[in-house]
Amino acid sequence: MINHLEINDTQWSKLAYTLYATNPEYLCNALMAFESLQRLESKAARVLMYPSTMSPLSITPEGNLLQLAKNEYNVQLVPVKIQKKNKIYCKLSLSSSVH
Numbered sequence: 001m002i003n004h005l006e007i008n009d010t011q012w013s014k015l016a017y018t019l020y021a022t023n024p025e026y027l028c029n030a031l032m033a034f035e036s037l038q039r040l041e042s043k044a045a046r047v048l049m050y051p052s053t054m055s056p057l058s059i060t061p062e063g064n065l066l067q068l069a070k071n072e073y074n075v076q077l078v079p080v081k082i083q084k085k086n087k088i089y090c091k092l093s094l095s096s097s098v099h
Contacts, residue, residue, distance in 0.1 A: 016045035052079035
């Protein structure tokens with residue numbers, strides 16, 4: 001059975017597309033997804049979690065992509081610290097600063 005909720009009833013402020021990019025390749029993929037969301041006029045927020053070792057202020061390909069995400073696609077940038085144990089990704093913790 002089809003749910004007949006009106007699109008206008010959606011509380012967009014409670015929804016977000018959240019992507020996690022652990023390296024430059026995944027960052028590039030995330031930007032392509034955010035570009036599509038922008039082009040399709042998605043109303044949900046956009047959030048990108050990325051390693052705190054990358055900086056949107058750095059003059060690097062990664063920094064440029066992070067700035068593009070923020071400025072062109074209205075993405076909230078959330079740096080995270082990736083913790084490793086025996087070279088295996090095991091846990092993710094949010095960094096104290098949000099850009």
